[in-house]
Amino acid sequence: MARIVMKFGGTSVGDVERIRTVARRIAEEVEAGHQVAVVVSAMSGETNRLVGLCRSVSPMHDAREYDVVVATGEQVTIGLLAMALQDLGVEARSWTGWQIPVQTDAAHGRARILDIQTEELIRRMEQGQVAVVAGFQGLGDTDRRITTLGRGGSDTSAVALAAALEADRCDIYTDVDGVYTTDPRIVPKARKLSRVTYEEMLEMASLGAKVLQTRSVEMAMKYNVRVQVRHSWPEYWSVPGTLVCGEDEIVEKELVSGITYSRDEAKVTLTRVSDLPGMAARIFGPLADGNINVDMIVQNISEDGQATDLTFTVPTGDRDKAVALLEARREELGYQSLIATDGVVKVSVIGVGMRSHAGVAQTMFKALADRGINIQVITTSEIKVSVLIAEEYTELAVRALHTAYGLDAG
Amino acid sequence: MARIVMKFGGTSVGDVERIRTVARRIAEEVEAGHQVAVVVSAMSGETNRLVGLCRSVSPMHDAREYDVVVATGEQVTIGLLAMALQDLGVEARSWTGWQIPVQTDAAHGRARILDIQTEELIRRMEQGQVAVVAGFQGLGDTDRRITTLGRGGSDTSAVALAAALEADRCDIYTDVDGVYTTDPRIVPKARKLSRVTYEEMLEMASLGAKVLQTRSVEMAMKYNVRVQVRHSWPEYWSVPGTLVCGEDEIVEKELVSGITYSRDEAKVTLTRVSDLPGMAARIFGPLADGNINVDMIVQNISEDGQATDLTFTVPTGDRDKAVALLEARREELGYQSLIATDGVVKVSVIGVGMRSHAGVAQTMFKALADRGINIQVITTSEIKVSVLIAEEYTELAVRALHTAYGLDAG
Numbered sequence: 001m002a003r004i005v006m007k008f009g010g011t012s013v014g015d016v017e018r019i020r021t022v023a024r025r026i027a028e029e030v031e032a033g034h035q036v037a038v039v040v041s042a043m044s045g046e047t048n049r050l051v052g053l054c055r056s057v058s059p060m061h062d063a064r065e066y067d068v069v070v071a072t073g074e075q076v077t078i079g080l081l082a083m084a085l086q087d088l089g090v091e092a093r094s095w096t097g098w099q100i101p102v103q104t105d106a107a108h109g110r111a112r113i114l115d116i117q118t119e120e121l122i123r124r125m126e127q128g129q130v131a132v133v134a135g136f137q138g139l140g141d142t143d144r145r146i147t148t149l150g151r152g153g154s155d156t157s158a159v160a161l162a163a164a165l166e167a168d169r170c171d172i173y174t175d176v177d178g179v180y181t182t183d184p185r186i187v188p189k190a191r192k193l194s195r196v197t198y199e200e201m202l203e204m205a206s207l208g209a210k211v212l213q214t215r216s217v218e219m220a221m222k223y224n225v226r227v228q229v230r231h232s233w234p235e236y237w238s239v240p241g242t243l244v245c246g247e248d249e250i251v252e253k254e255l256v257s258g259i260t261y262s263r264d265e266a267k268v269t270l271t272r273v274s275d276l277p278g279m280a281a282r283i284f285g286p287l288a289d290g291n292i293n294v295d296m297i298v299q300n301i302s303e304d305g306q307a308t309d310l311t312f313t314v315p316t317g318d319r320d321k322a323v324a325l326l327e328a329r330r331e332e333l334g335y336q337s338l339i340a341t342d343g344v345v346k347v348s349v350i351g352v353g354m355r356s357h358a359g360v361a362q363t364m365f366k367a368l369a370d371r372g373i374n375i376q377v378i379t380t381s382e383i384k385v386s387v388l389i390a391e392e393y394t395e396l397a398v399r400a401l402h403t404a405y406g407l408d409a410g
Numbered sequence: 411m412a413r414i415v416m417k418f419g420g421t422s423v424g425d426v427e428r429i430r431t432v433a434r435r436i437a438e439e440v441e442a443g444h445q446v447a448v449v450v451s452a453m454s455g456e457t458n459r460l461v462g463l464c465r466s467v468s469p470m471h472d473a474r475e476y477d478v479v480v481a482t483g484e485q486v487t488i489g490l491l492a493m494a495l496q497d498l499g500v501e502a503r504s505w506t507g508w509q510i511p512v513q514t515d516a517a518h519g520r521a522r523i524l525d526i527q528t529e530e531l532i533r534r535m536e537q538g539q540v541a542v543v544a545g546f547q548g549l550g551d552t553d554r555r556i557t558t559l560g561r562g563g564s565d566t567s568a569v570a571l572a573a574a575l576e577a578d579r580c581d582i583y584t585d586v587d588g589v590y591t592t593d594p595r596i597v598p599k600a601r602k603l604s605r606v607t608y609e610e611m612l613e614m615a616s617l618g619a620k621v622l623q624t625r626s627v628e629m630a631m632k633y634n635v636r637v638q639v640r641h642s643w644p645e646y647w648s649v650p651g652t653l654v655c656g657e658d659e660i661v662e663k664e665l666v667s668g669i670t671y672s673r674d675e676a677k678v679t680l681t682r683v684s685d686l687p688g689m690a691a692r693i694f695g696p697l698a699d700g701n702i703n704v705d706m707i708v709q710n711i712s713e714d715g716q717a718t719d720l721t722f723t724v725p726t727g728d729r730d731k732a733v734a735l736l737e738a739r740r741e742e743l744g745y746q747s748l749i750a751t752d753g754v755v756k757v758s759v760i761g762v763g764m765r766s767h768a769g770v771a772q773t774m775f776k777a778l779a780d781r782g783i784n785i786q787v788i789t790t791s792e793i794k795v796s797v798l799i800a801e802e803y804t805e806l807a808v809r810a811l812h813t814a815y816g817l818d819a820g
Contacts, residue, residue: 058494064503079476084468
């Protein structure tokens with residue numbers, strides 16, 4: 001007997017037939033003797049419809065009223081799913097955010113969960129009743145108002161509930177059957193990972209493997225919630241997914257567990273910037289003020305020691321804004337030229353095993369050099385090495401690295 | 411300065427443009443210096459969509475979960491309307507049933523309002539904030555669950571809120587501009603009544619003038635809430651509607667204030683029923699058990715004093731069921747023949763003035779006799795006389811009576 005939280009996203013509950021299918025899956029877990037809480041999103045398309053209504057009434061609408069409108073999406077799903085469960089003979093009841101309550105701060109539209117009252121949920125789960133909980137919503141800590149956690153917040157709701165319930169596991173049902181060593185569309189020999197650490201998952205999520213919301217993984221790591229990524233289709237129900245967990249649960253650590261890539265990169269180079277103290281702050285301060293997220297940075301000292309070339313990356317969509325901000329400060333910054341280019345890709349190798357093994361980066365550089373791929377920028381962290389290369393080499397690089405680190409399926 | 415409750419139905423808030431229009435009307439009342447609370451229904455079509463979802467998930471669904479799903483319709487409207495008001499510079503906030511709370515009993519899907527907490531609403535209304543309240547919903551008195559009042563319950567919500575707020579008036583905005591002396595489609599000379607009593611309105615509502623929900627009028631009468639029926643279209647905003655109020659507010663009482671008709675009548679006659687004590691109970695008991703609402707009843711004593719002919723009416727849709735129930739008991743009841751016919755209409759004249767005036771019924775009988783219209787059944791109450799006639803005479807009878815009682819517009 002285990003206590004588990006199951007989370008189903010908008011596509012999984014997209015119509016009445018799918019809601020019935022989800023109910024069948026939940027019934028299986030109940031029949032296996034588990035205590036079950038379920039977190040659901042709005043039916044697919046519903047949140048967009050509600051957001052569209054708000055925007056058309058008033059482009060600058062009150063975030064508190066936005067939350068009142070948008071939170072109805074999940075409320076519909078919990079009622080329907082509870083009915084579908086009852087129809088299968090499974091005892092169930094729906095819970096909105098305010099009924100539990102899921103206490104949040106008052107940052108409407110992007111609230112953070114502060115506390116979840118679980119006494120009543122646990123009492124009922126112990127009696128065999130399934131708790132069907134609305135994801136993405138809570139009760140603000142002032143004024144008895146409905147809050148929402150922001151888009152994709154249902155993953156966070158599920159993990160937070162699992163933490164509060166001290167659940168044995170939080171199963172996130174989605175449209176992929178697990179986390180892969182790399183994008184299977186590029187590398188057909190990509191393998192599904194049976195386990196991956198929180199840290200690795202965070203690097204993968206922020207690098208473009210859009211399986212779990214970053215915030216939910218951070219919360220899982222903080223509260224040590226074991227998260228399993230699973231496919232929501234019935235043909236996958238007997239197949240285990242990928243467990244996201246702490247390093248202590250992974251006995252045989254792989255040196256590298258995944259290769260990711262991100263095409264959303266633009267490279268900006270400032271040539272012959274004066275090599276003076278505080279220059280970096282004067283360059284990156286305005287970008288930060290403009291909400292532009294600067295990622296990789298590399299600085300080459302010039303031969304004469306008087307000036308440096310500075311290269312960094314920003315998201316493609318922010319490129320023009322970054323250029324405009326820097327050009328406006330040309331005189332103050334005193335660089336010679338500003339070169340901004342797209343057509344680059346960031347490829348990363350990720351693995352907690354790197355912490356205890358030298359030579360991981362060397363394997364990467366050699367594999368790329370062997371294919372004649374030029375590395376433009378390099379950055380490293382404790383469990384990741386990233387390189388910026390020309391976009392045309394994306395597939396070649398990812399496949400080469402996947403093979404070089406022994407990740408190809410046998 | 412007055413305190414008013416304004417209620418807008420589903421058609422009035424059917425799309426974003428109409429919600430904006432409603433907001434403009436509310437803004438006018440606020441600018442006139444009034445304290446305003448607004449009660450709204452779900453956007454038209456939305457409740458049906460939600461009910462349809464519930465039915466397709468489970469035909470025998472849990473009424474508590476049904477309420478969770480269906481209550482979202484009004485929740486969307488209050489959020490959007492509050493935004494639209496803010497967009498016009500009017501301070502406003504939305505209130506769901508549970509936030510106020512509107513306390514109800516636990517009869518899910520058809521709950522009755524027990525109490526409405528108004529301290530906070532009044533405090534804010536006095537500061538100029540418009541309270542935008544979800545109609546049709548409340549908070550059950552056990553278990554913190556959402557309840558709904560049943561279809562059409564938003565009128566009742568509005569009147570109950572007006573009673574709790576001790577409002578000066580409850581304006582119900584709908585798709586007619588008031589209550590008429592009769593159906594203008596039949597009598598072009600029908601007049602809009604400036605005032606009508608609760609009692610008259612109740613008779614009119616139950617007889618087919620579908621302007622206000624019967625339950626809301628009963629509640630208005632009980633708590634002496636002045637209800638004004640008004641048209642929601644801008645071109646009618648400067649035109650007064652019809653005030654539904656107590657008799658004491660109507661100085662010049664009309665003898666008859668309205669002529670109504672109902673085509674939903676079937677006539678059943680049992681011939682030569684034994685004239686024994688308890689026979690009526692034995693006939694109407696099974697019909698009551700079968701949830702068949704018997705309306706008009708007339709009994710003629712036979713010439714020999716041994717048997718009677720018994721005639722009564724039932725709703726058209728219950729005719730076959732009534733016949734089947736009575737035929738199954740033919741032996742016990744011992745009647746000679748059973749004759750059931752449609753093709754009849756009930757025409758009624760209604761007016762509180764009847765209480766103090768004799769001869770009202772006589773005017774009716776003479777007007778019908780003059781046109782050669784045969785009266786099949788007659789029933790009377792304190793403020794109403796109803797007759798059953800052949801359906802083909804409906805228009806002729808209604809027009810004749812409208813003229814006979816001096817109701818034609820000049």
